[in-house]
Amino acid sequence: MTSSTRRAPRTIGAAAAVLVGLGATALTAAPAQAAPGFAFDQRISGPDRDATAVAASRLLFPTDGTGADVVVVNGAATVDGLTASYLAGLVSAPVLYTSTAAVPAGTAAEITRLGAENVWIVGGTSQVPAAQERAWTDAGLTVERLAGADRYATAAAVALADTEGPPEQVFVANGERLADALAVGPVAWQRNFPILLTRAGDVPQVTAQALDELGSGDRVVVGGTAAVSDATYTALGADQRLAGADRQETAARVADDAIATENFDPQSVALVGGADAMAADALVAAPLAGSRGVPVLFTGGDGTLGASTTAYLTARKADLTGTGWIFGGPAAVPQATADAATAAVQ
Template sequence: MDSSSSRTKKSLRLGAGVAVLVGLTTVGAPSSSADSSFDPSAAQARIAGADRYATAAAIALSTWDAADTVVVANGESNGIDAISASYLAGAVNAPILLTQAGTVPAATAEALAALDPSEVVVVGGESSVSASTYATLTAGRSGDRIAGTDRFDTAARIAQAAADASSAPATSVFIARGDVYGNQVAADALAVSPVAYRAGVPVLLTGADGLSASTAAALSALQPTSVVVLGGENSVSAAIAGQAAAAAGVDSTTRLQGADRTETAAAIAESGIAADAGFLDTGVGLANGYRIDALAAGPAAGEAGFPLLLTGSATTLGAGTERYLQENAATLTTAQVYGGTASVANSATRAAAVAGGNDDPAGASDVVTLAEAFAAALTDDQKTALYQEYTFANASNWSNLPNDLLGGGGGGGGTPPTGGTAPTGAPTGGTPPTGAPTSGATATATATGTATEAPTGTATGTAPGGGGTSSGRVGLQTDSLTDEQWTALETLLAAATGSGENEGYDEIVQHLAADDYLADNGGGDSYGRGNFFVAFLGTPADTGTWELQFGGHHLAVANTYTDGALAGATPSFRGIEPMTTVTLDGVTVDAEQQERAAFAAVLASLDETQKNTARLSQSFNDIVLGPGSDWAFPETASGVKGSDLDDTQRALVLAAIGKYVGDIADADAATVLAGYESELDDTYVSYAGTGNMTDIGDYVRIDGPSVWIEFSLQNGVVLEGAHPHAVWRDKTTDYGGQTS
């Protein structure tokens, strides 16, 4: 391993703007100039691929045109060897790529071919990178493997190999917790990886029970003058710190720590060792502190001279990251965001921009601008599919079913259903609830009918809730989107929906992952994120009316805009299968769990008299006002009335409503929820089933002057067990108030 590479790296100078299409995704080096605002939400700030392997490849290719040496580590599970390898990568001027144990991912193979190294260094034993995978990685190149008996021994051997390859001995050593398993993240070691790369500081690992013999031996051999412990004593105890000091032959250790992983990452960024290595206060890297998508970020951030900050979740910054950005807002100009929106959501990057002093980040631009940007990324044929007429037939042509089960096959529309006519007593597009967005549209309802406890409409098709009334979705199918186009769509959806954890955009991400899970676990090709549709009904503009429609299996987003303002965000359908928490490609799917718990809390708060009043006489195997049952609200509400609830119970009802209203953009959600709160006295709660909201047949309804929400548990379709369907409707602003 030669540390004096003559190969070139991509320029990451401040002010340079480079967008590189690498065959995996569009990635961008920081694009900034002296007079531009700090904006992590800008598309060019994000470096991401379809999965962690493609993300690592994108990171490498955004920084290196070519490399004499490439370091490869296992990217499965927690990827701890990749984090330990940052010091080695710095010593030999190399990017890090990721592989699976038994096969080389296509993204990794493509990146390796593009970088064209003369040497590949594999870290980890054959259980991490098999002999056949090693042979594939090193074919036509010289190869080397650094492996120990376990992760602690491997980290120690990496440190020694890097020290041997470096032109200067290591004077400091980092000690971090390394006993993380499954999809857990060695967050402190991840946060320090750019410093390890740039400053030439090894990262050694410890467990909770004491310093391993391998780590102690490495400390003794390296003979550092300082040992820096990462994290508080809950991570690395004082006893272990003392063992490390003794092994290294130093009097004591220093500690970089914070109240949580975001604070520890900020402490690393603010440390003297980072400053001495030339880290800048003009830029930052941003990665999820609980996911392993940024395993290869250390070399890229180290090359740029950017500290690596960690988010508290996919959608939230965390206290340490927010504080660091606020305190450095005067100098920040540039950001790199590592990983896709499932790792670092657009809501988080917008929050980062605001914390860094940018009050008008790109990601928070109005929906019209982002809709136009998405359309601009499409081909002519895709645009033809995207743009549809703004008609009630198109707007009401949504379903909760997989698209393959709908007549017409999707995309082209076919003949939509009549959608259900408005019964007597249904609104005629009149005044929205107090505080709700006002529709500029004129709506009419001419049909008559009656509705009682179980609403009945005259909609054509199958039973309400089943989705059989749709004849194929209109719009552009997502299986045609490139990674660049997906990113533009995600940015649009994030701006049009809520930023809360498990709400809005975060919930959409989980719904897409859930459908991928069904595809992989018995559902087949009818399921998966490629089977969703996006449509612009009408032309996005600040005048007139148009609708942003996005949906697929178990998901319907229907935002109607009139004269630049949200005129309605319903019908809004959510369902999920499975209802139990699962993880797919690092995305934790527990959408609808908060909603289920909120309804259960409402029902549990009722006394026996209230429960008897709230209990419906019918049984339910699905929601009532599902696809095709438009404007069929009952004339007379059933259940316990809000005015008969105490303040605590009313707060629980409002919280349950908020779980659905929170799916729309935050400012709009606050306005709509205030309107519903003003109507709580005349809002009714009813239920059927056990009331626990855990069993098949459990059903709950909130019926107010404006709000209508149903939540129902029914049999699973692909998987065993109960799964929920839910719909939020508004009696005045469904479809922006249009009834025909």
């Protein structure tokens, strides 16, 4: 990646109040509950995951012809795209989906609408066929593929895409548990923090090599000891662990940390489905949520709001004066769950 495509980490801070979709109310005397009318009523979705990705992209770049870069992953194999949020942040891009059979019509139309000049593919040819790459090249787009022999090597390739010096921080999450890597996606997008993957009981060699090459001294493990053991934490040379009792609580810990240390906005929050089957919605949420400094929470795996997410919303309700976002349709986040989230902050 050339220095011309790399952007500096954004500073959110006071500027967050003027971003589209965020409340502009100053955090002075906090109310005892969320602002009157605060509700989880901003749903970004489509009839399928491909269309949800397009809907998120259209909000990220509402003006036609203003998105020079797009990141493309296989929508049915999001494990390859777990760390794509970092790459999308480097080039200020949305994440769009394709399939092995063909590029969905909506995805193709969105690439055209954006006026994209560069397509960044994450994943090997078994997931994003070479024929699609050739078609984009033949259409005059510049195409770069980042891929490795497995999910760990692909994550390493993405993490090493930027050669402009060590990042301030690196996230490391379990490569077999989707949720933890997805929880830090908005921060990775916003702050240019790469995400590497590990196994619970040992560090893949390719991950260790990537950490050495990155040279970052600030390594944050995401997930509890069942996801990344204490021995693995030590082997990684980690400095911090963000974890809870389950994926919902871990996401809440990530949200707290993003607000406390990365100037994420406490006035707004987004919900995504917490089941692995809904991982695609969480991945495409990262660019839009990251661009607005909005933390993402998971619903329960059974479709309910879940105790940990309910507790987070209840504890933070005095701050919530902005927007309640939902990524994914009612099958991912049922309306009853959205209503329960609204009730939790009242």
